[in-house]
Structure formats: C-alpha cells, structure tokens
Amino acid sequence: MIIHVDKKNLTGCNNEIIISEFDIKQELKEGDNIIEFTPKEEATITYTCWMNMIKNTIKVIDNQDYFKGSE
Ligand SMILES: [Cu+2]
Numbered sequence: 001m002i003i004h005v006d007k008k009n010l011t012g013c014n015n016e017i018i019i020s021e022f023d024i025k026q027e028l029k030e031g032d033n034i035i036e037f038t039p040k041e042e043a044t045i046t047y048t049c050w051m052n053m054i055k056n057t058i059k060v061i062d063n064q065d066y067f068k069g070s071e
Helices: 064-070
Strands: 002-005 016-019 024-027 031-034 043-049 055-060
Touching: none
Parallel strands: none
Antiparallel strands: 002 031, 016 024, 016 043, 043 055
C-alpha cells in the first residue's frame, strides 16, 4: 500500500499508522510512504493512527478478475 502524504495534512495525530494485525507501526513522512504487508486471505483489516483516534479499513478480496476490468 502506498500512502501519499501532503505536508499540510500531516499532524502529530496522523503521523504514524498502525496496522496491528500485521504488527505494523510506521511513521508517515511527506511524499509517498510504502507500507508492506501480505494478507493471506480475504479480510477487512483495520488501520488506525498511533493514538487510535483515526480509524479506517482495507478490504482484501480474492478476485483476480477485479483488476482486469480496466485492460
Ligand atoms: Cu490520533
């Protein structure tokens, strides 16, 4: 996953992403931040800011055809 961060949006709250399911704790910097993890099955993965205030999810799907639609 690549998170692009604009300097104006970076705060003391959102400057570190936590994906506890994959033991990821990564500081975010201005520009592109590459966050690597390998889901092994379909899942909804929660990620948060380091303070657990901001929360969202990543949906992992097992559907190769999904990406072929634009070809
Ligand atoms: Cu926060």
